Amino acid sequence: MSVVRLAGAGFTYAGAAEPSLRDLTLDVRSGELVALAGPAGAGTTTLLLVAGGYAPRVIAGTLTGERVITARRPAIVFAAPWTQLTGLCQTVRAEVAFGPASHGRPREAVLAATERAMRQAQVDHLGGRDPATLSGGELQRVIVASALALEPDLLVLDDPAAELDPAATDALYTLLREVAAAGAAVFVATPDVERIVKVATRALLLGRGRIVKDGVPAEVLA
Amino acid sequence: MIGYVPGVSPLHRAHPYTPLATAGALLLAAFAVTTPATIGVIAVLAVALALLGGVLERVARPAFVIAVPTWTLLLVLHALLGPEPFGVLAGLRVSEPGLTRALVLGGRLTAILVAFLTVLAVVSPARLVEAMTARGVSFAWMYLLVSTLTLVPRLRERAARILEAQQCRGLTLGGSPLARVAALGPLVLPLVLGALVEVDEQVLALDARGVTSGQRRTALDPPADHTMERVWRVVLAVAVVGLFAARFAGAGL
C-alpha cells in the first residue's frame, strides 16, 4: 500500500532564494525501509520533512508539485536528541508516554504502548531515570522509543544513530527493519552508509535537491 | 540554585496548584497593601512559605543577590534623596516619606522574589503538567507556564557548556572592564543563536508527539487534590479580594 507519494514535488524554505528539493517523484509503500544519502545540503533532511508531512505545515515554505500522504500516524526522529525532549517529563517512562497521551488514547493503551516501545528500543531499564541525566546515546534511544510508542505507520529518522556506538547502531537499524517488516514505511537519512546498507530495502541518493539514484541499496550506496 | 529541588515537604507533596496559588496570593497581597508594616507581614509570610517548603537556604542566596543592590538603590534614591520632612536615622539625614516608600517598594520586591523562587523550587514541572492535563488545560498554556519555570536551569546548563568551549579556545574572564564586556559576545551569542536553532526542532518534535492533535491529553498520573487544599485556595482568593476591597475603602493597610 502506498504510504507517501510525490510527483514532480519541490520545496523552498521560507525566505530562501533557491529550492531545497526539485522535481522529486517517489512512491514509498508500507514495509519499505528507505535509506537516504547525499552530501551535506543535498536535501535529505528536507525530503524527510516533506515526506513526513511536517513541511510546509510546521516548517514554513512552499511546496510545489503533488504530494499524497496516506499515513495516519507519522512520527519523526532527529539527530540531536536533547532538542526533542519535551522538557515536561521527569522520567523516561513519562517522556515516552507523552506522544500517545497527547493523542488522547486510553490510559491502559498508553501504558502498554510505552512499555512495548521502551523494550524495543532497549531503554526499559531506564524507565525511572530523569531524561536530563542520560548520555547522548541513551537519550537517542529514548527518543526512538518515544516515536515507536505512537505506533507509527510512517517513521522518518534523520541520522538517528549520530550519538550511538557501533553495537547500538546495529541494534537500532535492525529494529527499524523490524518496524518496517511489521507494516510501517520507514525513511532513514544517514551518512553511515556502510551500516544502513545491511538493512535497507531501498536507497535514494540525493544531489542538489534531486534524486540522483533510486534502487537497490548495495548499488545506490556503493 | 534557581529551579526545582526534589523534596518531601508539605509543599512538594501538595497539589501543584496550591503553592502556585499561595505565591500568587502573596504577590497580589503585596500590591494591595501600602504600609511598611503590612508589607513586612507579607514578606514574613513569604519567608514562612519557603521554610514550609524546606527550601529557605536554597532561595536565600539568589534572593539576596537580587535584593541587596535593589534595596541599596531604593534607599539612596528615596530615603537619602527624597522630599521633606526629614529625620535622622543612624546618623544620616533621611527623608521620612522617602524612607517609607523605599521600605514599601523593597519589601514588596522581597516578598515577591522569595515567593516566586519558592514556587520554582517546590513545584515539579512534571507534576504541574499532569495536574494541568487532568484539568483539561490546553497544551499551549501548559507549555508556556512550564517552560518558563524550567528556563533558568536549562539556560544555565547550556551556558556552562558554552563557557567551557570558549575557555578551551583561550577565552579568559578576568581583566579590564572592556575585556570583560568583549568576553560577553562569545558567551551570550552562542547561547541565543543555539537556542533559536533548536526552537525549530523542538516545535517539530512536539508536533510529532501530537500536541496539535486536537485531542484532550490523557492524564497518566494526576496528583491528588484534597478538599482542604481546594478550600485553602478559595480562602486565598477571598482574602486577596478582601485586601483590595479594604484598600479601596480607605482602610490604612
Added chain:
Amino acid sequence: MTAVAAGTGFPVRWEGVRFAYAGDDVLHDVSLDIAAGESVALLGHNGAGKTTLTRMLMGLIRPREGRVAVGDWDVARKRPHQMAARVGYAFQHADQQLFARTVADDAAFGPSRLGLGTGHVAGILDELGLAGAARRHPYDLPAPLRKLVSLAGVFAMRTGVLVLDEPTAGFDRELRGRVVAALRRRLDAGVTVISVSHDLAFVRLVATREVTLDRGRIASDRAVSPSP
C-alpha cells in the same frame, strides 16, 4: 603549505588518575602514557570514561587522585584557557561555541586569543573545503558543516596536541576524508592526536594505537597500523 603547528607535539600522561561523578567512580587508577606525535584512539562504550579522561587534559575537571601532564606542564597548575596554548580540544557539539558573524571570524577566534595572528586561517578553511563558506554566517550552514567550522577553529590554534571528541559524527565519507587528510598532515608534522570516536572507519584511517576503556579502567592497549 600552511604551517600546521606552532611547535612540535607534546607527550601526554595520566598517572594513577581517579575520578567520580556524584559518588560512583568513573575512572579507577588509570595510567596512560602517550608519546609526542602519537595518534591514539580512545574506544569504549558510552560511560566508559573516555570523555572524562580527555576533559582532564584541559583542566575542565580535576582528578580526585593522580596527576595529568602535557609535556612539562602539570595540568593541576593550569586553567583551561592556559591549556589552550598546548591542547586544541574539539568538542562533540559544534553549536556550543560558534558565535561570530562569519565562518572566517569564528575560526580566527582561538588563534587571536592565543596571540598567534590570523593570517593562516584562510589556508585552514581551504584545507577543509570551507573556503567558499568563509563569509557566510555559521548558523546558515547545515549541521555537519558547522561542525567542520568548529574543527577548523581548533586546527587554527596550531597546538601541539589535538583532542577530538567524535570529530566525524554526522559526517559522510567525503567530509570524513577531509578530516582524515587534515589530521594526517598534522601527524606528519609531529602533532599528538587523541581521538574519542565510535566511527571505526575513521579510527582505522588515523590511529596507530587503540586504547579501550571499560567501566573506568583500561581494558586493552594495542598498536595498530592505519589503513592507507
